[in-house]
Amino acid sequence: AQSVTQPDIHITVSEGASLELRCNYSYGATPYLFWYVQSPGQGLQLLLKYFSGDTLVQGIKGFEAEFKRSQSSFNLRKPSVHWSDAAEYFCAVGDSGGYNKLIFGAGTRLAVHP
Amino acid sequence: SAVISQKPSRDICQRGTSLTIQCQVDSQVTMMFWYRQQPGQSLTLIATANQGSEATYESGFVIDKFPISRPNLTFSTLTVSNMSPEDSSIYLCSVEGARTGELFFGEGSRLTVL
Numbered sequence: 001a002q003s004v005t006q007p008d009i010h011i012t013v014s015e016g017a018s019l020e021l022r023c024n025y026s027y028g029a030t031p032y033l034f035w036y037v038q039s040p041g042q043g044l045q046l047l048l049k050y051f052s053g054d055t056l057v058q059g060i061k062g063f064e065a066e067f068k069r070s071q072s073s074f075n076l077r078k079p080s081v082h083w084s085d086a087a088e089y090f091c092a093v094g095d096s097g098g099y100n101k102l103i104f105g106a107g108t109r110l111a112v113h114p
Numbered sequence: 115s116a117v118i119s120q121k122p123s124r125d126i127c128q129r130g131t132s133l134t135i136q137c138q139v140d141s142q143v144t145m146m147f148w149y150r151q152q153p154g155q156s157l158t159l160i161a162t163a164n165q166g167s168e169a170t171y172e173s174g175f176v177i178d179k180f181p182i183s184r185p186n187l188t189f190s191t192l193t194v195s196n197m198s199p200e201d202s203s204i205y206l207c208s209v210e211g212a213r214t215g216e217l218f219f220g221e222g223s224r225l226t227v228l
Contacts, residue, residue, distance in 0.1 A: 034217075043118070043206060043219040044157075090156060100145060100210045100217060104156040 002027045002093050004105035012111040013081050021076040021108050023091030032094030033074040034102065035065055039087040047089075050074060051099070061085070086112045116141055116209050118220035126226045127197055134193045135223045137207030142187035144210075148180070151204040151222070160205075163190045197227045 005024045013019055025031055032051055036044040048059025055067040065076045074091060088109045092102040117140040127133050137146060148160040160180055161169040169182040183191045194201050204222040211218050 036219075041221070043221040044208075046216055046218075049216070095159070101147065101159055101162065102157075102217065104158075106156045 002031070002095060002103050004091050004093050004103055006089075006091055006105035006108050008108045009106070010109045010111065012113060014113045015083050016080050019076075019078045019081045019085070019110070021089050021091075021110070023074045023076065023105060024072050025074060025091075025093045026072065027093055030069070032099040033065075033067060034092040034094075035059065035063070035074075035076045036090045036092060036104075037061075037087045038090065038107075044090065047076070049099075081110075081112055083112045083114060086110055116143065116211055116218040118207055118209060118218055120205075120207055120220040120223050122223055123221065124224040124226075126228060128228055129198055131197055132193055132195045133197065133225060134191050135205050135207075135225075137190045137192070137220055139188045139209050144187070146184065146190045147208045147217070148182065148190075148192045149206045149208060149219075151206060153202065157206065160192070194225065197225075199227045201225065202227045 003026045007022050034049045035047040038044050047063045048057050050057050050067045058064050063078050067074050088107045090107045091105040095101040095103050119138045121136045146163045149157040150160050151157045159172050160175045161171045163169045163182050163184040165184045165187050181193045204224050206222040207220040208217045
């Protein structure tokens with residue numbers, strides 16, 4: 001069965017610093033991969049997704065993620081974090097190779113210091 | 115993008131009672147999904163609801179506990195039956211957008227069972 005691991009439960013960065021959130025997945029074939037953000041009291045918003053092609057994908061709000069098959073990873077990055085980026089970030093993989101039923105990681109809560 | 119409205123946004127319920135959560139989408143969609151987010155945890159898919167057929171439940175979730183209705187292409191309800199404190203969670207409705215692999219989520223219904 002597929003699974004998603006986000007090793008970091010909490011991360012704190014200073015505003016303006018770079019950010020990398022880790023995500024590892026287990027799936028035999030090429031997975032559908034997603035990053036979502038959940039701001040306090042709000043629903044989930046899709047940041048970006050990877051289905052195939054270029055392994056570096058660009059998303060909204062200045063985020064990008066790189067798919068590395070050899071490492072079974074799909075880490076999320078942002079070169080300069082803004083205070084408004086403080087939120088919970090979820091990595092997800094499509095269940096059984098699909099893309100509309102998702103298996104989510106446990107999430108990483110990001111705090112941003114001014 | 116799809117706009118999803120959920121009601122109630124939050125509720126406090128007594129043990130043993132049932133609560134129905136409504137999900138309204140501003141466009142017609144084939145499949146709707148119900149997720150549960152337990153306190154401090156990630157999202158878990160409860161079931162997939164197609165219009166005109168019975169919902170498909172994921173492992174660990176049963177129709178008697180979480181009956182779902184899907185009367186038309188823009189609306190669905192999830193009922194949490196015979197509630198216990200362990201049912202305290204955020205319940206989220208999601209739908210697939212017009213573009214492949216883009217899931218939209220409602221803001222969720224935060225349920226507290228005393």
